[in-house]
Structures are given as C-alpha cells and as structure tokens.
Amino acid sequence: MPGKTYVQTRINGEPVDFLAEPRQSLLECLRDVIGLTGSKEGCNDGNCGACTVEMDGRIVTSCLVLGVEAEGSDITTIEGIAEGSELHPVQQAFLENAALQCGICTPGFIVATKALLDHNPDPTEHEIRFWLANNLCRCTGYDKIVRAVQDAASRMQEASA
Amino acid sequence: MHWIDFTSPHSVREAVELLNDANGSARVLAGGTDLLVQLRGGRFDDVNLVVDGKNIPELNEITYDPEGGLTLGAAVPCYRIYGNAAISRAYPGLIDSASLIGGTQIQGRASFGGNLCNSTPSGDSIPAMIAHSAVANIEGPDGHRHVAVEDFCTGPGSNVLGRGEMLVSISFPAPTSGFGANYMRFIPRNEMDIAVAGAGTSVVLDGDTIKSARVALAAVAPTPLYVSAIGDAIAGKPANDDTLAEAGQMAKDAATPITDMRGTIEYRKHLCDVLTRRSLQIAIDRAKENA
Structure with a gap:
C-alpha cells in the first residue's frame, strides 16, 4: 500500500500544501486535514451541495472531487467569502432575510450564490432557482433563500453603481 | 472508501498501458x-486504481469546424459544452x-x-448523442477503433470497452442545412432527477418534408435505445401531426421498460409516445430556423 500524496493548492488566496490519501475527497481534506470545517458533509454523493466550493472558477461539490485532483488548483471555500470581519453582501443578505434555520446548508448556498452573482449580477427568480438546484435546504422552503439572493444582487449592484 | 491508488497520466498511450496492466481493476476518472459515488458505495470493490483523464490533452479538447464536425474529448464537462457558442448553434440536442x-x-x-462509459439506460446525454449520429473513438492496446454510440452500451452499466481500452473522444458529423435536434426527459420535478423516460431526436427537413430522422430513448430498455425503424418509417413524409403520431406510436412499441420506483411499464411506454412527438416537434421547429 503506497503512502499519501503531496498536494499543492491555493485556498482562499493563500498557498496551502497538504498530504492526502488518494481515496480522500477534497471535502475530507479540507475538513480533516487542513482544518477548514466550514464546508459541510450532507449526503456525500453530490446531491445536497452543502460541501460546495469554488475550484478554478467553477462551483463543485467537494465530496465528488478527490483531494489529489486538486493539485495546482485555486479553491475558494466559505471561509474565504468574508473580507476580514466584514461580511460579504451575500452573507449579510442571508442573515437579514433569515435565509437559514439550522444552518448546515448555508455555507454551500453562500458559495453557490456568490458564484451566481459573479457570473450573472441580475438573475431572474427562475435563474436563481435553477442555479441553486444542486443545493438542498430542508428548513426554509427556499423562498427566504431566493429573497436573500435577490436582496444580495441589488446590494451588490448598488455598491458597484 | 477502500484504499485506491491514483495516477494522472499525460498521454493516451500511458493511460492505455496502465489500464491494460490493471486488467479490470482500474477505472478512468x-x-x-458517478465513479466516486460508486467507489464509495462499494460497487467497485475490485477496483484499486483510478486513472485520471484530465491531464490527457485529447480527453479535454473541443474541436469544431463547420465542414468536419465536432470532436468532444471524453472528459470535457457539461458547462464547457453549453458554454460553447458554435456547439449550441450546430448541436442543439447536446446543449439540451x-x-x-x-x-x-x-x-x-x-x-x-x-456518462457514456457509465452506460446506464437513463444517461441523459446518450440519446442526444445518438440523435446527432455520434461515434465513440476508442483507444486500446491494439490501436484505435470507432463504435457508433448506439452500439456502445451492451447492458445496464456495461459497454463494448475491452481490456486496456478507453474512450478518448466522441465525434459528431457536421449538421447539414435543414437539421434540427432536441433532447427532453420526463422527471416528476423541475431538475436534479433521473429520467423516468427521455427522447433524443433529430431531423433533416427539405421544405416541409422529413428527409431523414433519428430517434433514441432513455430509461426504457437495458441500454439507451436507438429506434432506427422510426427514421425509416417517417423519411419522405410531411412534418405534421400524423407523422409525429406514427413516430410516437413506434417509440411506444419499441420500448421495453421495467416497473420500478420511478414509473411503471405502462407509464413509461406512454411517455415514449408523448416525448417522441414533442421532441420531434422541437427538432422540426429548430430545423426550420436552420433551413
């Protein structure tokens, strides 16, 4: 049985090296090896989106990426969304619109929402719902989340106007 | 997940050697x-080597030329397909x-x-690829071979790939004028579900007459099902409701679904009729825009 693999990445703007067993998912590496526990394990099969991170500019479910596949990639997790103690407008909008209850799905929703608004600053409700279809929430019924995304979009547009 | 080794070769030749040496105990990533879920779920307990395809150039390229057609590397992700303007105009069924x-x-x-190598009957890309007359480009220890996508899958989860063989890319002929295509599926929700049934269709129109057509169905047989008889029957006929009704009935007759948690035999056969008619209508409308 061979040993672990040395993996070099950038995570939240900082160079991060770690040792991964080839069978470990990126999610396991983030949480158990690197200590970034903001990304959550829900289903561990790509359905729930609680482990969503951005990898080389695309959101992915980190449970369906091997840690060793992350070699050379640039990753943003929920820990990299706020600027210091200043919440990102998406985070602020989720708080103020009560778009979370138990909170397990929230990191994934926020990473996915930020990616949506980076790519489409003024999405329709239809576009929001389809973009976030890979993120499940069993508490809110989604309406508050959709309203928070719309609120975040208008905050970000006002800020950049 | 049980212990696996991971390797990331930079050439098809290297990958084929690794697969051949592993003799069935390796999978291409x-x-x-699908693969990581299957490894974690214990479906491939005999697999101890994962061969990453994402550092092999041929598996990650999209090449398109309006004369020669499209070649899609086997590892190209969906977003690069629908993000490609040339493909979305010429190959609308793939975008669907x-x-x-x-x-x-x-x-x-x-x-x-x-999706093709996973070879499930419900794979949503496969009927669309069949409708677009796709060919699988396979490389193995004895060189390369080409297999029509409708002949690739041999049963649920099984396909024609032999020892040491890998899918490198999928080629699609350049669409002619008057070509249109579509894929649609039925699921009980709006997204994130596995097809109860699906239909991939394409037509070439000459005015209001169907010159040729291809229809393939998802999730209603042990493999994605190409129903070549539909194309034979409706070629030369007018693109109208009577012709579509004939095609729908033939799809319903050709389907051999099972009853499971997603739907019954009767329900799925009915869906084949409805989806074939609706999908052909969209293919016809797109063909008219493309005339």
Whole structure:
C-alpha cells in the first residue's frame, strides 16, 4: 500500500500544501486535514451541495472531487467569502432575510450564490432557482433563500453603481 | 472508501498501458460524479486504481469546424459544452442534455464521455448523442477503433470497452442545412432527477418534408435505445401531426421498460409516445430556423 500524496493548492488566496490519501475527497481534506470545517458533509454523493466550493472558477461539490485532483488548483471555500470581519453582501443578505434555520446548508448556498452573482449580477427568480438546484435546504422552503439572493444582487449592484 | 491508488497520466498511450496492466481493476476518472459515488458505495470493490483523464490533452479538447464536425474529448464537462457558442448553434440536442444533467455543481464536472462509459439506460446525454449520429473513438492496446454510440452500451452499466481500452473522444458529423435536434426527459420535478423516460431526436427537413430522422430513448430498455425503424418509417413524409403520431406510436412499441420506483411499464411506454412527438416537434421547429 503506497503512502499519501503531496498536494499543492491555493485556498482562499493563500498557498496551502497538504498530504492526502488518494481515496480522500477534497471535502475530507479540507475538513480533516487542513482544518477548514466550514464546508459541510450532507449526503456525500453530490446531491445536497452543502460541501460546495469554488475550484478554478467553477462551483463543485467537494465530496465528488478527490483531494489529489486538486493539485495546482485555486479553491475558494466559505471561509474565504468574508473580507476580514466584514461580511460579504451575500452573507449579510442571508442573515437579514433569515435565509437559514439550522444552518448546515448555508455555507454551500453562500458559495453557490456568490458564484451566481459573479457570473450573472441580475438573475431572474427562475435563474436563481435553477442555479441553486444542486443545493438542498430542508428548513426554509427556499423562498427566504431566493429573497436573500435577490436582496444580495441589488446590494451588490448598488455598491458597484 | 477502500484504499485506491491514483495516477494522472499525460498521454493516451500511458493511460492505455496502465489500464491494460490493471486488467479490470482500474477505472478512468473524468468528472467523478458517478465513479466516486460508486467507489464509495462499494460497487467497485475490485477496483484499486483510478486513472485520471484530465491531464490527457485529447480527453479535454473541443474541436469544431463547420465542414468536419465536432470532436468532444471524453472528459470535457457539461458547462464547457453549453458554454460553447458554435456547439449550441450546430448541436442543439447536446446543449439540451448538458443543461439538464444534475445541477450547476455537477455540470462543472460531469462529462458526456463519463456518462457514456457509465452506460446506464437513463444517461441523459446518450440519446442526444445518438440523435446527432455520434461515434465513440476508442483507444486500446491494439490501436484505435470507432463504435457508433448506439452500439456502445451492451447492458445496464456495461459497454463494448475491452481490456486496456478507453474512450478518448466522441465525434459528431457536421449538421447539414435543414437539421434540427432536441433532447427532453420526463422527471416528476423541475431538475436534479433521473429520467423516468427521455427522447433524443433529430431531423433533416427539405421544405416541409422529413428527409431523414433519428430517434433514441432513455430509461426504457437495458441500454439507451436507438429506434432506427422510426427514421425509416417517417423519411419522405410531411412534418405534421400524423407523422409525429406514427413516430410516437413506434417509440411506444419499441420500448421495453421495467416497473420500478420511478414509473411503471405502462407509464413509461406512454411517455415514449408523448416525448417522441414533442421532441420531434422541437427538432422540426429548430430545423426550420436552420433551413
């Protein structure tokens, strides 16, 4: 049985090296090896989106990426969304619109929402719902989340106007 | 997950050697959205080597030329397919599939090549590829061979790939004028589900007459099902409701679905009729725009 693999990445703007067993998912590496526990394990099969991170500019479910596949990639997790103690407008909008209850799905929703608004600053409700279809929430019924995304979009547009 | 080794070769030749030496105990990794779930779920307990395809140039290229057609690397993820303007105009059925597989995160990773090699009857990209007359380009220890996509899958989860063989890319002929295509599926929700049934169709129109057509069905047989008899029957006929009704009835007759938690035999056969008619109508409308 061979040993672990040395993996070099950038995570939240900082160079991060770690040792991964080839069978470990990126999610396991983030949480158990690197200590970034903001990304959550829900289903561990790509359905729930609680482990969503951005990898080389695309959101992915980190449970369906091997840690060793992350070699050379640039990753943003929920820990990299706020600027210091200043919440990102998406985070602020989720708080103020009560778009979370138990909170397990929230990191994934926020990473996915930020990616949506980076790519489409003024999405329709239809576009929001389809973009976030890979993120499940069993508490809110989604309406508050959709309203928070719309609120975040208008905050970000006002800020950049 | 049990222990696996991981290797990331940089050439097809190297990957084929690794697969051949492993003699069935290796799997090629593209997006991983099926493979990692299967490895974790214990379906491939005999697999101890994962061969990553994402550092092999041929598996990650999209090449298109209006004369020669499209070649899609086996590991190209869905978002690169629907993000490509040339493909979306020339190969609309592929865009339909790429846009409805999984959600945004899955589309960031999942590939048509992986969907084909996973070989489930419900694979949403496969009927669309068949409708677009796709050919699988396979490389193995004895060189390369080409297999029509409708002949690739041999049963649920099994396909024609032999020892040491891998899917490198999928080629699609350049569409002629008057060509249109579509893929649609039925699921009981709006997204993120596995097809109860699906239909991929294409037509070439000459005015209001169907010159040729191809229809393939998802999730209603042990493999994705190409119903060549429909194309034979409706070629030369007017593109109208009577012709579509004939095609729908033939799809219903050709389907051999099972009853499971997603639907009954009767329900799925009915869906084949409805989806074939609706999908052909969209293909016809697109063909008219393309005339």
